[in-house]
Amino acid sequence: MSLQTPKHIDNPAVLYMDGVSVSFDGFKALNSLSMVIAPGEMRAIIGPNGAGKTTMMDVITGKTRPDTGTIIFTDNANSQHDLTRFDEADVANLGVGRKFQKPSVIESLTVFENLEMSLKGGRSIWQALLHKLTAEKAQKLDEILDMIDLADKRDELAGNLSHGQKQWLEIGMLLGQEPQLLLIDEPAAGMTDEETMKTAELFKRLAQKHSLMVVEHDMDFIEALDCKVTVLHEGHVLAEGSLATVKANPQVIEVYLGR
């Protein structure tokens, strides 16, 4: 894989998006979207339906190619990659993990097998065919199992887990990938209040090592995250700041309540 190094940016952000636009049949899903995520930052993204949140994630993870704009990702080794050139698998291997809104774990595999598959490295056919679990990796898996509170469900089929547990398993699978940046789509959807708060705690712990971008509708959850909030509307950034500032912004109020 030859990786491109585009123009150098001082004090690199983990993710740098500038003027990203995407349109589908004339509809502008993203309209000159710009955003910067700093290393170790947690960012909440809110916005009404159709604001472009999912499209934004698609564009970052290589699922959708933007019409215009730059998306630069800085990996652990401080080298920079233009994400618009890569597809899903490449972007994932560069260090961007993505969690879907609907929990997408492999239901016919066990919790352990799901996590094992997510572990960084060994993505080629031959590596997968001749794969052996090393003691080091086994230990890493146990750590993740503890972190997501599923150690006792290790050999359970993922399909038998509760909704909240599936969400956690998927978060565990993201951690296995050891990404710098985690994109997380509505993690609290369908969770109980208690699970929601536990998830918020987990994310805060994760933010010490990773950068997180969390799309969420649940305001209590966002409040619990206690981080900078970006409001998207019609494919661009409407407001940015603390939850209190954003909530007080008249434009935001109009978008959410007005019309």
Next chain:
Amino acid sequence: MTQTKQFGPLTRLLMNDAAGRKLLLILVLMAVFIPLSNLLLPEGSFFHVSTYTMTLLGKYLCYALLAIAVDLIWGYCGILSLGHGAFFALGGYAMGMYLMRQIGDRGVYGNPELPDFMVFLNWTELPWYWLGFDQFWFAMLMVLLAPGILAFVFGALAFRSRVTGVYLSIITQALTYALLLAFFRNDMGFGGNNGLTDFKDILGYSLQSDNTRAVLFVASVLALILGYLISRFIVTSKLGRVLVAIRDSESRARFLGYRVEHYKLFVFVVSSMLAGVAGALYVPQVGIINPGEFAPINSIEIIIWVAVGGRGTLFGAVIGAMLVNYAKTYFTGAFAELWLFMLGGLFVLTTLYLPKGVVGLWAQLKEKYQAEAEDNPPALNTETQSKAAPEQQDKLNFVQGEKV
């Protein structure tokens, strides 16, 4: 349990595969006793297996290998190929070409170089693509390469463009149909409508002799065992789990960083080669290969074998292929016109009532029996029915009503 125990390669393959172990045991016993009883026991003996039966079983074994090939891609990776008969037929043609060259000057026209149909077409020399097929090793190489290369090219194009689901099924069907039409043409140089037949020898041994038949039978068993173990090696590895991930949630596999198209291509090519080997062993036992083997209906039948047996288990495919083909042999003899309706009906019934096939039904019954044995002391057994889920209750009533 952080430390996983290290097992020998064969142990790992069969460790959690009780059914597979039984299957292999039966196959080994078949490989030993059927040829022995055919060759050593007198024809009148009760335990004598006739050459006809042995050859018929050999044919079923080839079908079973073909079914494993399809289960590998369909059951584990969700690729529903409706054209796998094409790879089987290509393997068969590669073997057929070798057998044609073995005829030598014993053909009707007595031409030492050219097969009869070429003499008949007034051809004067062997086409370039027939060169080398007088060598057994070369023909065997082609048995693997002809299906493998076709699968590679076809798969690379299809999987790269992310053709999936029913669209992929349709183009695989189109592939085998296109090959059917091509091989029907005389100027393709594969015997046209009649295909390749009138074989005499293989490696210098007469195909008519019981000894040769016995060796071919044993070779079919060994190929099936080897095919099973190779497939088992694949599905028990991490690669196998990636295949399942692709089957259940393709985008999840992609966002985990796996190159879905490479994985699909790998397993598709392996599968096509297994199908090719099955075809190559089939041809000397039935004595002919013609374009009819490319017919779309053949490929659909393979799917039915796997569905009836139970997909995603490998040994289920073997059981399905054996059962359906035995039924076919019996019913096409007894009620020839009805067979296709029965086959269609079988598929519909399997889809509706046995989504996991015969193997799944067996597991279900076993589980139910065990649950009953655990939950209820024998004296209370009469009440177990009321504990069944409402759906099952209906079926139970239905079954009982029939009995009464």
